Amino acid sequence: MSIEVAGVSKRFGDFVALDDVDLSIPTGQLTALLGPSGGGKTTLLRIIAGLETADSGSVVIEGADTTGVPVQKRNVGFVFQHYAAFKHLSVRRNVAFGLEIRKRPKAEVEAKVDELLRLVHLEQFADRRPSQLSGGQRQRMALARALAIEPSVLLLDEPFGALDAKVRKELRDWLRRLHDEMHVTTVFVTHDQEEALEVADSIVVINDGRIEQVGTPDDLYDKPASDFVLSFLGPVTTLGDHLVRPHDIEISRYEQAAVTVGTITRWTRIGFEVRLEVTPEDARQPGPVLVSLTRTDATALGLHEGDRVWLRLRPGAS
Amino acid sequence: MADLSTTRRTRGPVTYLLRVVAVVYLALLVVWPVALVVTNTFADGLTSLRGLFEDPDMVAALQLTAVAALCATAINLVFGVSMSLLLVRTEFPGKRLLSAALDLPLSVSPIVIGLALVLVYGGRGGWFGPTLEGWGFQVIFSTPGIVMATAFVSLPLVIREVVPVLREIGTEQEQAARSLGANGWQTFWRITLPGIRWAVVYGVVLTLARSLGEFGAVKVVSGNVLGETRTATLAVEEKYLNFDVEGAYAIAFLLASVSVVCIVVVQVLRSRADRH
Numbered sequence: 001m002s003i004e005v006a007g008v009s010k011r012f013g014d015f016v017a018l019d020d021v022d023l024s025i026p027t028g029q030l031t032a033l034l035g036p037s038g039g040g041k042t043t044l045l046r047i048i049a050g051l052e053t054a055d056s057g058s059v060v061i062e063g064a065d066t067t068g069v070p071v072q073k074r075n076v077g078f079v080f081q082h083y084a085a086f087k088h089l090s091v092r093r094n095v096a097f098g099l100e101i102r103k104r105p106k107a108e109v110e111a112k113v114d115e116l117l118r119l120v121h122l123e124q125f126a127d128r129r130p131s132q133l134s135g136g137q138r139q140r141m142a143l144a145r146a147l148a149i150e151p152s153v154l155l156l157d158e159p160f161g162a163l164d165a166k167v168r169k170e171l172r173d174w175l176r177r178l179h180d181e182m183h184v185t186t187v188f189v190t191h192d193q194e195e196a197l198e199v200a201d202s203i204v205v206i207n208d209g210r211i212e213q214v215g216t217p218d219d220l221y222d223k224p225a226s227d228f229v230l231s232f233l234g235p236v237t238t239l240g241d242h243l244v245r246p247h248d249i250e251i252s253r254y255e256q257a258a259v260t261v262g263t264i265t266r267w268t269r270i271g272f273e274v275r276l277e278v279t280p281e282d283a284r285q286p287g288p289v290l291v292s293l294t295r296t297d298a299t300a301l302g303l304h305e306g307d308r309v310w311l312r313l314r315p316g317a318s
Numbered sequence: 319m320a321d322l323s324t325t326r327r328t329r330g331p332v333t334y335l336l337r338v339v340a341v342v343y344l345a346l347l348v349v350w351p352v353a354l355v356v357t358n359t360f361a362d363g364l365t366s367l368r369g370l371f372e373d374p375d376m377v378a379a380l381q382l383t384a385v386a387a388l389c390a391t392a393i394n395l396v397f398g399v400s401m402s403l404l405l406v407r408t409e410f411p412g413k414r415l416l417s418a419a420l421d422l423p424l425s426v427s428p429i430v431i432g433l434a435l436v437l438v439y440g441g442r443g444g445w446f447g448p449t450l451e452g453w454g455f456q457v458i459f460s461t462p463g464i465v466m467a468t469a470f471v472s473l474p475l476v477i478r479e480v481v482p483v484l485r486e487i488g489t490e491q492e493q494a495a496r497s498l499g500a501n502g503w504q505t506f507w508r509i510t511l512p513g514i515r516w517a518v519v520y521g522v523v524l525t526l527a528r529s530l531g532e533f534g535a536v537k538v539v540s541g542n543v544l545g546e547t548r549t550a551t552l553a554v555e556e557k558y559l560n561f562d563v564e565g566a567y568a569i570a571f572l573l574a575s576v577s578v579v580c581i582v583v584v585q586v587l588r589s590r591a592d593r594h
Contacts, residue, residue: 051493071496078497084490088512097508098498142494149498 002027002185003048003153008057010043010209017043019209021057025153025187030179032200033189036232040209041189042157048187049155050074062152077146077184081158083138085130091141092117092126098149116144119178136167140174147182156188160195172199193233197221205229237290239311246275246292250314253302258310260289267305274298278309352574358563359571366568375545376553376569383550386461386536387529390468394525398476399518403510405477406484423473431470432538435463459541464549467535472528476521483517484510519587527580531573 003025010018017040025031033041046052048059050071058067066074086094093100095116099109117123120140122133130138139159146154159175160168176199179186190196196203197217205212205220205228213225224230227243236243240259252258265288266277274295277288289311293301303309359366370376405417423431439447439457450457457463491513495505511518533551540547548556550569557566 049497051497071493072499072501074497075499076497078494080490080494082490084494086491086494086509097495097500101499101504145494145498 002062003187004058004060005044005048006058006060008044008047008054008059010040010047010052010054016209018047018054021206021209021211023204023211023214025185025204026202027185028183029201030176030186030188030199032196032203033187033206034193034196034203034232035191035206035212037191039207041191041204041206044206045155045157045187045189048153049076049078051078075149075152077149077151077154079139079142079146079154079156079159081161083130083135083142083162085133085138085142087130090127090129091122091133094130094141095144095148097145102149112148116148119147120144134167135163136171139163139171143175143178147184151184154184154186156186158189158191161190168195175199197233205232207232235290235292238286239289239313242313244313246290248314249289249291250312251276251278251291251293251301251303252310253307254310256310256312258312260285260311262289262309262311264303264305264307264309269295272296276303278311355567355570355574358567362564366564367571370565370568370572373565375548376565378545379548379550379553380569380572382461382464382548383530386464386468386549387526389465390472390529391522391525393465393469394473394476395518395522397473398521398525399480399511399514402477402480402484402514403506406481407489420474420477423471428467428471428532428534428536429538432467432535435467435470435535435539439463439466458539459543459547461547463539464536464547467539468529468532471532471535472525475524475528476518479517479521479524480514483514487513516587516590520584523580523584523587527577530576 003023005021005023005025008018008021009016021040021044023044033045035041043052047054048061050066050069054067058065060066061074061076086097089097092113095113096109099112104112113126114123117126120143122137122141122144125133125137125141130141133141143156143159160171163171172195175188188199197220200217202214202216203220204214207228213220213229215223220229221233224233230236230243235246237246237249238244239249260278260280260282262278262280262285264276265279268275272295274293274297276291276293278291279288291311401420405413436444436458438445439450441447441451441456441458444458447457455462457466491509492505495509500508531551532549533555536549537552537555540549540552542548542552542556550573554566554569554573557563557569
């Protein structure tokens with residue numbers, strides 16, 4: 001185990017950010033800390049980095065107890081949401097910073113920096129200032145800077161949170177590929193479940209200062225330990241007495257052994273996907289049921305707004 | 319720099335009236351009097367300036383002013399930057415009180431500051447002065463007292479420039495430097511100081527300009543001994559009172575031109591800092 005967090009608690013005044021958290025993060029994996037804002041995930045990451053001190057508990061990195069060790073001696077790479085670029089230094093000097101502090105020979109620093117700039121595709125920007133780079137480029141620079149010190153663990157705090165959707169998607173894929181090449185133990189914080197599901201080997205769901213569930217993306221999506229995890233990892237709707245995913249509902253215009261009967265009251269098309277709201281006839285149902293299906297399926301079923309439909313859980317969905 | 323989008327597009331009579339008022343006000347209060355100092359200085363060509371530099375007492379006064387101003391600026395540079403870091407980067411009880419106290423030198427009359435220094439460090443009746451004098455260290459009526467008075471008066475200038483910039487740049491860059499292995503001292507030199515350098519330079523120039531022109535506090539603590547503890551500003555007053563108007567204008571011109579140079583330097587730095 002690369003990172004062992006044991007019994008960590010942290011309060012800010014009356015606010016409990018972390019409540020007796022235990023967590024093991026295996027070596028060489030890409031782990032996501034996922035949860036709503038204010039849930040404690042960033043605090044946990046900062047405690048692992050040493051940027052914040054826990055009120056109680058211990059953090060062991062690569063077998064070494066780092067509980068009282070200051071951040072500059074932990075050898076962790078940290079990437080900030082807003083890049084924290086050194087504004088007065090060129091891209092090259094930004095990346096070289098950690099090596100210059102470690103007083104490595106000049107030639108070695110040069111070679112290492114060149115290699116890293118190639119890795120993050122910023123070779124041609126080496127002599128620019130961070131202010132002349134786009135957000136995505138700045139974050140790649142920050143990543144190269146963190147990797148330069150050959151950290152035992154790489155920690156990223158909402159690394160793509162400040163970027164627009166398209167760049168975010170690109171960087172996400174790129175981070176995954178980078179991780180497959182480098183195999184450095186990586187932990188990143190995100191509140192975007194899609195990001196976590198897509199990139200991570202394992203996901204830690206954190207809410208209200210507590211860990212809700214730890215598992216692979218498939219585990220979490222298919223076997224959520226609680227309603228919170230279920231609803232946080234994707235859209236949910238209430239069918240009968242159960243919380244289910246909208247795409248796990250089978251919809252039909254013809255009478256079938258159904259849980260709910262209702263009328264399609266709303267029809268939203270988003271690209272290839274169609275989202276429906278079905279208002280149940282049974283007044284005891286709490287509200288409209290959300291159903292999602294592909295446009296092709298919707299056309300094949302001959303569905304239209306105002307149709308009377310029968311809903312049930314798809315066979316095979318839990 | 320004025321934001322063009324917020325200026326009014328329409329130029330009615332009110333706009334022009336306001337402009338005329340502003341220009342006349344500035345001309346009567348600042349431009350005309352200062353211009354008269356210049357014309358009076360050069361009324362006989364360069365004779366008055368030459369006379370000034372030939373008088374050893376006047377040269378001593380100018381030197382004393384320069385030394386006192388440079389010392390005060392150096393002290394306030396170190397003190398100001400560390401105090402700004404303390405105010406912005408740390409939390410402690412009484413912080414707001416300290417912040418308010420740091421503005422005191424700007425609001426209290428310099429004369430009062432001079433008197434207060436005499437009360438503490440005065441060689442005869444002072445609270446701490448006799449002890450220091452027993453160790454052979456004279457403060458009041460001597461250069462240390464002049465430096466102290468000057469430093470006191472210009473104390474908040476560096477702090478007031480640096481604090482907002484320090485607040486604006488935030489702590490993320492410093493945290494990043496820490497995570498990359500830099501200790502506190504390395505973080506300060508390599509990251510924090512470059513981040514606030516324009517504010518520091520700006521504060522230093524203002525401090526220097528203010529220190530060169532200090533009169534009230536210095537008048538009380540210096541003793542005004544010719545050739546020893548008489549500063550340039552005190553010499554201006556002395557010459558003026560002795561009807562040596564020429565000489566007074568010459569020194570006044572020198573002091574004013576240094577201040578103008580300071581303002582120009584600051585403006586140039588400002589626009590450079592804005593670009594970064």
